[in-house]
Amino acid sequence: MIRRLLAVWHARNxxxxxxxxxxxxxxxxxxxxxxxxxxxxxxxxxxxxxxxxLTDDLGSIEHPFMIERYVDFIASxxxxxAVRKVARHQIDLLLDTAADGSRYWVNPDSPKGYIVExxxxxxxxxxxxxxxxxxxxxxVDWLLPGIxxxxxxxxxxFGVGYVVLRYRKNGFLKRLHATPITAFEFLAAxxxxxxxxxxVVTVILFVGTxxxxxxxxxxxxxxxxxxxxxxxxxxxxxxxxxxxxxxxDELVGGLLNTLTWPMMLxxxxxxxxxxxxxxxxxxxxVFPLTHMLDAxxxxxxxxxxxxxxxxxxGYLAITTLVFLAFGAWSFRWRTD
Amino acid sequence: MSPLLEVRNLTKLYPRVTAVDGVSFSVEEGAxxxxxxxxxxxxxxTIEIIEGILPPSAGEVLYRGEPLGRRxxxxxxxxxxxTALQDFLTVRQTLTLFRGLYTQGYDIDELLELCSxxxxxxxxxxxxxxxxxxxxxxxxxLVNDPAILFLDEPxxxxxxxxxxxxxxxxxxxKARRRTIILTTHYMDEAQRLCDEIAIMDRxxxxxxxxxxxxxxxxxxxxxxxxPRADFTPAARALPLRVIEGTERVEITxxxxxxxxxxxxxxxxxLRNLRIRPPNLEDLFLELTGKELRP
Numbered sequence: 174m175i176r177r178l179l180a181v182w183h184a185r186n187x188x189x190x191x192x193x194x195x196x197x198x199x200x201x202x203x204x205x206x207x208x209x210x211x212x213x214x215x216x217x218x219x220x221x222x223x224x225x226x227l228t229d230d231l232g233s234i235e236h237p238f239m240i241e242r243y244v245d246f247i248a249s250x251x252x253x254x255a256v257r258k259v260a261r262h263q264i265d266l267l268l269d270t271a272a273d274g275s276r277y278w279v280n281p282d283s284p285k286g287y288i289v290e291x292x293x294x295x296x297x298x299x300x301x302x303x304x305x306x307x308x309x310x311x312x313v314d315w316l317l318p319g320i321x322x323x324x325x326x327x328x329x330x331f332g333v334g335y336v337v338l339r340y341r342k343n344g345f346l347k348r349l350h351a352t353p354i355t356a357f358e359f360l361a362a363x364x365x366x367x368x369x370x371x372x373v374v375t376v377i378l379f380v381g382t383x384x385x386x387x388x389x390x391x392x393x394x395x396x397x398x399x400x401x402x403x404x405x406x407x408x409x410x411x412x413x414x415x416x417x418x419x420x421x422d423e424l425v426g427g428l429l430n431t432l433t434w435p436m437m438l439x440x441x442x443x444x445x446x447x448x449x450x451x452x453x454x455x456x457x458x459v460f461p462l463t464h465m466l467d468a469x470x471x472x473x474x475x476x477x478x479x480x481x482x483x484x485x486x487g488y489l490a491i492t493t494l495v496f497l498a499f500g501a502w503s504f505r506w507r508t509d
Numbered sequence: 510m511s512p513l514l515e516v517r518n519l520t521k522l523y524p525r526v527t528a529v530d531g532v533s534f535s536v537e538e539g540a541x542x543x544x545x546x547x548x549x550x551x552x553x554x555t556i557e558i559i560e561g562i563l564p565p566s567a568g569e570v571l572y573r574g575e576p577l578g579r580r581x582x583x584x585x586x587x588x589x590x591x592t593a594l595q596d597f598l599t600v601r602q603t604l605t606l607f608r609g610l611y612t613q614g615y616d617i618d619e620l621l622e623l624c625s626x627x628x629x630x631x632x633x634x635x636x637x638x639x640x641x642x643x644x645x646x647x648x649x650x651l652v653n654d655p656a657i658l659f660l661d662e663p664x665x666x667x668x669x670x671x672x673x674x675x676x677x678x679x680x681x682x683k684a685r686r687r688t689i690i691l692t693t694h695y696m697d698e699a700q701r702l703c704d705e706i707a708i709m710d711r712x713x714x715x716x717x718x719x720x721x722x723x724x725x726x727x728x729x730x731x732x733x734x735x736p737r738a739d740f741t742p743a744a745r746a747l748p749l750r751v752i753e754g755t756e757r758v759e760i761t762x763x764x765x766x767x768x769x770x771x772x773x774x775x776x777x778x779l780r781n782l783r784i785r786p787p788n789l790e791d792l793f794l795e796l797t798g799k800e801l802r803p
Contacts, residue, residue: 176609177609179609180606180610183609184605187598187602188596191597340593343593344592345595347589348587348594348649351560351561351562351582351585352582352607353579353583354610
């Protein structure tokens, strides 16, 4: 069994490495994205700013700043946690409307924080700025795990999905079916080949960007690798559930897009879902990418340990098994 | 001794057609069995059911007396009509991939030599010519030194030289007592390679036996061929068994003296007349009324 798996794994690796176009694309696209983002600095502009207000009940607060449009106000009753979110770019400004005069926290490194601060000082010139404790995190530090995660997602879903579809359409799967190999062995070889590739590319990108723009990562690199591994496995397995059966380019392309776009928008690649409606966050919680990014950011930005990211790792492991089981069950060697 | 392969009452129904309709036969170890028929007769469907690629609607296939299973997959070698291989691999790497799927078989170098691929070993398989491609696919089919080899129209589209080379290769496999199941619509191929043939039409076997016996059992006769232009209306009125082609007319007879006398009596010119023994092609025409070659 291992011998057959290795034969297919090796051949798939050779095929990929000789396909220069895909290889270069896999490496260059995310690198270009990270560099572009770091130059543009602010990332995609949104009119909406997020301001946390220290209170239990937003309705009870009266403050001249709170009539501003394009500002999303969020209630927060944990000052320490809210300050950390300011430092992590998850919220742009934290406001405390105490009776003896307003205080606020803003990340001096955040472009949006700068603008919201200006708006606040217009409405309430007496507000006092408070230092943000701990080191402030640059937007690019927050963004980078998202970009790497997005690259992993595309590589997993399209890289495996289309390859298996191509094998099925051109009849290579049919030829393999005439040999002693089993569906599980074949799928495992595809998963492992793609996983190895993704991990190598991600490590190169990680090291490359830390060298180029001084990446912040305070957590354990081995734990990060574990998160990337489980996240990739879950996403590859998700790709296989789609590639397992269908024979139509359009259908598979459509299904893959249907999966990747919501994940790209809602999994926290570009911006935090802090303060989004409950149902949006509930949807985001379904996506493996959300859990991978949550865990990766917790480790990279806050130095979280294995225990803190265990729920996310557990979710990724379980989804991997569920998707793989479904993929192997619905697998078809032939076009119908 | 039970036959190596036994096919019982195979049927394959598609929504609009019955592709295979109750096909049964058996093949002894070391024999070469040919499935013959025009395009669309159900040959490929039949062979793919036997290979375990397509599920039958009814019927069963027994290999060494057992339903198809692991043993069959390990011991069978298959050459499909169309096969895609993995991109970007050389001839040698392609063979290494497939060799890795089996526990027993040839060394890669032996295989390259057997199929005359030594000089092409390090070439990307997509840059091979048609005949070279087919030799590689045959090498893939032989990689496990199969006890039973399936060849689905192996020489379709070959030039005469390439066909002859390919036949020699198959004959060397036959010489090693390997069992071969072959589909073809070339009579000369079947006549040269097969010990036994089954003629298929519309999903059924309509005749079966050794090529020579099949022909002689259906024709005690000889064939007289005439150019169509020479076959006058008067000759047409004679009580003869006639098959009219576009260029030539064929008369089947068991009494050649009588027939020739009759033709001369109505002044049919005998200049371009030809007398020949019947072959498989004639048999097929006789059985189905159809030309075998498309």
